[in-house]
Amino acid sequence: MKDEFSRCHPGINFIFYLLVLGVTLFYIHPVLLVLSGVTAAAYLFRLRGGKGLVQVCLLALPVVVLSAVINPLFSHQGLTILGYLPSGNPVTLESVVYGLCTGGMMGVVILWCATWQDVMTEDKVVYLFGKGFPALALIFSMVLRFLPLFLTQAKRVMAAQRCVGRDVGEGTPWQRLKKGVRVLSILVTWSLEHSVDTADSMRARGYGLRGRTLYHPFRWDGRSTALASGMAMCFGCVAAGVVTGQLNMLYFPVWQLNGTTVPACVCYALYGVLCALPLILNLVEDLKWRYWMCKI
Amino acid sequence: MALLDVQNLTFSYPDSSASALREVNLHIEPGEFVVICGRSGCGKSTLIRQFKSTLTPHGTRTGEIFYKGTPLHQVDLRTQAGEIGFVMQNPQQQLVTDKVWHEMAFGLENLGLELGDMRLRVAEMASYFGLQGWLDRKVEELSGGEQQLLNLASVMAMHPQVLVLDEPTSQLDPMAATDFLHTLQRLNQQLGLTVVVVEHRLDQVFPMADRVVVLEEGKVLCDGSPRQVGQALAHHPLGVCCPVPMQIYSRVEGGEACPMTVKEGRTWLEQYRDKPQPPMEPHAQPAPRDFALEAREVWFRYDRHGADVLQGLNLQVPRGQLYALMGGNGGGKTTALSLFSGEHRPYRGQIRIGGQVRKRGMSLERGVLGVLPQNPQCLFVQDTVGADLEELLDELPLSRTERENRLAQAIRVTQLEGLLGQHPYDLSGGEQQRAALAKVLLLDPEILLLDEPTKGLDGCYKQTLAQVLRALTGQGKTVFMVSHDVEFCAAYAHTCGLLFRGQLVCQKPARDFFLGNHFYTTAANQMAREVFPQAVTVEDVVWACTQDK
Numbered sequence: 001m002k003d004e005f006s007r008c009h010p011g012i013n014f015i016f017y018l019l020v021l022g023v024t025l026f027y028i029h030p031v032l033l034v035l036s037g038v039t040a041a042a043y044l045f046r047l048r049g050g051k052g053l054v055q056v057c058l059l060a061l062p063v064v065v066l067s068a069v070i071n072p073l074f075s076h077q078g079l080t081i082l083g084y085l086p087s088g089n090p091v092t093l094e095s096v097v098y099g100l101c102t103g104g105m106m107g108v109v110i111l112w113c114a115t116w117q118d119v120m121t122e123d124k125v126v127y128l129f130g131k132g133f134p135a136l137a138l139i140f141s142m143v144l145r146f147l148p149l150f151l152t153q154a155k156r157v158m159a160a161q162r163c164v165g166r167d168v169g170e171g172t173p174w175q176r177l178k179k180g181v182r183v184l185s186i187l188v189t190w191s192l193e194h195s196v197d198t199a200d201s202m203r204a205r206g207y208g209l210r211g212r213t214l215y216h217p218f219r220w221d222g223r224s225t226a227l228a229s230g231m232a233m234c235f236g237c238v239a240a241g242v243v244t245g246q247l248n249m250l251y252f253p254v255w256q257l258n259g260t261t262v263p264a265c266v267c268y269a270l271y272g273v274l275c276a277l278p279l280i281l282n283l284v285e286d287l288k289w290r291y292w293m294c295k296i
Numbered sequence: 297m298a299l300l301d302v303q304n305l306t307f308s309y310p311d312s313s314a315s316a317l318r319e320v321n322l323h324i325e326p327g328e329f330v331v332i333c334g335r336s337g338c339g340k341s342t343l344i345r346q347f348k349s350t351l352t353p354h355g356t357r358t359g360e361i362f363y364k365g366t367p368l369h370q371v372d373l374r375t376q377a378g379e380i381g382f383v384m385q386n387p388q389q390q391l392v393t394d395k396v397w398h399e400m401a402f403g404l405e406n407l408g409l410e411l412g413d414m415r416l417r418v419a420e421m422a423s424y425f426g427l428q429g430w431l432d433r434k435v436e437e438l439s440g441g442e443q444q445l446l447n448l449a450s451v452m453a454m455h456p457q458v459l460v461l462d463e464p465t466s467q468l469d470p471m472a473a474t475d476f477l478h479t480l481q482r483l484n485q486q487l488g489l490t491v492v493v494v495e496h497r498l499d500q501v502f503p504m505a506d507r508v509v510v511l512e513e514g515k516v517l518c519d520g521s522p523r524q525v526g527q528a529l530a531h532h533p534l535g536v537c538c539p540v541p542m543q544i545y546s547r548v549e550g551g552e553a554c555p556m557t558v559k560e561g562r563t564w565l566e567q568y569r570d571k572p573q574p575p576m577e578p579h580a581q582p583a584p585r586d587f588a589l590e591a592r593e594v595w596f597r598y599d600r601h602g603a604d605v606l607q608g609l610n611l612q613v614p615r616g617q618l619y620a621l622m623g624g625n626g627g628g629k630t631t632a633l634s635l636f637s638g639e640h641r642p643y644r645g646q647i648r649i650g651g652q653v654r655k656r657g658m659s660l661e662r663g664v665l666g667v668l669p670q671n672p673q674c675l676f677v678q679d680t681v682g683a684d685l686e687e688l689l690d691e692l693p694l695s696r697t698e699r700e701n702r703l704a705q706a707i708r709v710t711q712l713e714g715l716l717g718q719h720p721y722d723l724s725g726g727e728q729q730r731a732a733l734a735k736v737l738l739l740d741p742e743i744l745l746l747d748e749p750t751k752g753l754d755g756c757y758k759q760t761l762a763q764v765l766r767a768l769t770g771q772g773k774t775v776f777m778v779s780h781d782v783e784f785c786a787a788y789a790h791t792c793g794l795l796f797r798g799q800l801v802c803q804k805p806a807r808d809f810f811l812g813n814h815f816y817t818t819a820a821n822q823m824a825r826e827v828f829p830q831a832v833t834v835e836d837v838v839w840a841c842t843q844d845k
Binding site for chain 1: 411
């Protein structure tokens with residue numbers, strides 16, 4: 001399925017992750033966490049389907065649970081005492097809540113990082129960070145080209161060895177090691193051969209001339225500016241809410257959440273919109289197409 | 297003024313006494329399509345690498361090359377990079393970056409073009425070569441032919457004045473090679489681009505070329521129009537690489553009015569129409585009853601939900617024969633081979649090897665099957681061919697004399713005598729293939745499986761390969777090969793099968809097979825069909841024409 005958010009300018013993608021991950025990481029607030037977590041899960045579902053979401057959740061959930069269990073074992077701050085450990089230290093409600101929230105934070109970050117993998121492909125990363133280091137960006141691109149090639153060649157060589165009755169996966173560990181080393185050594189020779197050709201091809205096409213420029217297929221349009229300013233506005237409101245104390249979370253000595261005032265609700269809503277941006281873009285696109293199809 | 301002008305060029309590599317190029321003179325005019333050919337090691341690559349300063353190998357050089365009247369070493373590197381485009385042999389190894397769009401832009405980035413200019417050029421070239429759909433793909437996902445087309449497009453984006461290509465199709469399958477060469481022809485004719493190509497598929501490039509240059513041992517043997525060169529090559533070993541109508545013509549009468557295409561060949565052959573036709577000697581073979589390989593109602597697919605690649609394949613390979621399985625791309629040829637080699641298992645039906653049903657876990661080590669991989673280079677693990685062969689023998693449970701016998705026999709059969717001291721990676725394609733074949737033969741297999749053995753071989757190497765395969769079948773071994781190469785199969789195979797959509801639609805002795813087909817047949821048959829309906833190979837037509845002269 002086409003993902004509208006991935007097709008935005010890499011700058012938009014990057015600003016989005018910067019803001020959302022920034023808030024999630026540095027301001028641990030239960031409501032904001034839930035908003036961030038739900039939208040991250042929904043977006044991941046959209047990208048990878050139920051199976052993919054479950055896979056990532058299986059990785060994230062233990063982190064949440066572990067953090068919620070471990071934190072009260074070692075942190076004994078807080079006034080609401082739930083019980084006592086065998087060592088005589090108290091288990092407090094506050095440390096459980098704090099553990100749950102930091103664990104939740106880590107879980108949500110894992111979810112967002114999973115979506116990052118799908119959205120921020122290598123070419124986008126190279127484009128964003130390659131401007132300062134053009135040579136490094138090219139090397140990165142060449143490594144990405146070379147690694148799969150090397151693996152394919154390794155597979156081919158091993159398959160060919162099977163043709164002469166020398167399966168690398170057969171025999172005693174010592175024999176296998178010997179065969180493996182043999183394959184590796186010929187792969188090194190092959191890599192050298194390969195790099196000579198690649199270097200020729202690069203020089204033939206003028207690599208090393210002065211004044212190299214960078215090509216990229218991305219275009220920053222009006223929509224990008226609109227999206228960027230929209231995201232900045234949402235983030236600004238949330239930040240303002242934090243600074244003015246409308247959004248507030250105190251864990252110790254007694255955990256205390258800000259009241260549900262109108263400004264707080266506005267902040268929640270705007271943060272929700274910010275986090276849901278990829279989903280909203282996809283939804284708008286889907287609706288547009290459905291509407292269009294009706295007309296056609 | 298000539299675009300490229302080579303004057304008295306002599307070149308020798310640092311550590312060799314013999315010159316790689318001797319007194320070469322060559323003038324390439326703007327807009328010409330020049331084909332350079334010669335046997336491997338004749339200095340073709342050395343010559344065209346002189347056309348670009350950054351690629352020139354180290355060595356001593358006398359003589360001069362002029363580009364548009366200026367000595368090449370005085371032309372600045374930026375001009376050379378942009379105006380002299382160079383495409384090399386191996387499609388994969390020339391690709392520098394990971395994405396198609398980046399690859400196309402790579403040269404433009406080096407030239408320091410503005411983003412807008414680059415966009416325009418990438419767009420132009422992508423549209424011209426029909427690559428729009430791939431721009432976002434990774435280069436490793438492309439097939440060999442597509443990769444080479446991308447290499448061409450990336451060089452063309454730099455707007456070269458002359459395109460120099462070093463055996464660009466030698467790693468491609470025949471269909472992709474034909475496409476690639478036609479693209480070159482289109483560039484030459486539509487854009488007036490000067491093309492200098494080293495190529496061994498002479499049958500395909502001759503009709504395209506304005507001029508053909510033949511090199512031998514570093515010297516220009518002949519230089520002229522394709523027809524003149526065709527005449528000159530008639531009794532040269534390279535003659536077997538020429539277009540089939542040319543071969544027939546030069547062996548039957550010879551002269552200036554040489555036909556180059558099947559169409560011209562048919563017109564020329566009309567004069568023999570009323571000639572009394574001697575009956576072809578019948579190639580009667582007893583119906584074989586002993587099968588080395590057999591597939592019975594074999595069904596196979598790679599994915600549970602995928603399409604069936606083989607759909608009830610029935611195939612019998614008679615013992616002691618050379619069997620060629622043919623068919624288009626995606627017809628399931630290579631899959632059929634992988635079922636015989638045991639790499640995959642059918643989900644329905646039986647595979648029989650030497651009359652016995654293949655069971656799970658039956659390995660190749662029993663000396664029944666030998667498989668030559670499509671890319672023979674993958675088989676080598678040592679620094680010299682000799683060491684590579686001996687290393688394999690070391691692990692076989694054989695006595696010393698037996699080992700020496702096997703080694704000597706494998707080397708003799710594959711004609712490797714002079715190559716034992718070389719690094720396997722330094723061998724040419726045909727030599728690599730023979731070295732790999734020798735390695736497989738050391739296991740003394742009864743049945744040999746070959747996947748596209750003629751891929752990338754020039755006509756001379758094909759003949760050598762045919763001799764090797766003949767020798768093997770002569771020893772009673774069975775050879776099963778999968779191939780696209782109609783001419784090779786017609787000349788040397790005993791039995792041919794045609795696979796289409798996972799089923800064997802035809803399986804006959806080679807001659808009957810090609811006589812029965814209308815399109816999937818040899819050039820000689822297409823040319824002589826009306827006049828000598830029984831002729832399949834060049835030999836047949838020549839024989840029929842010269843019967844009572």
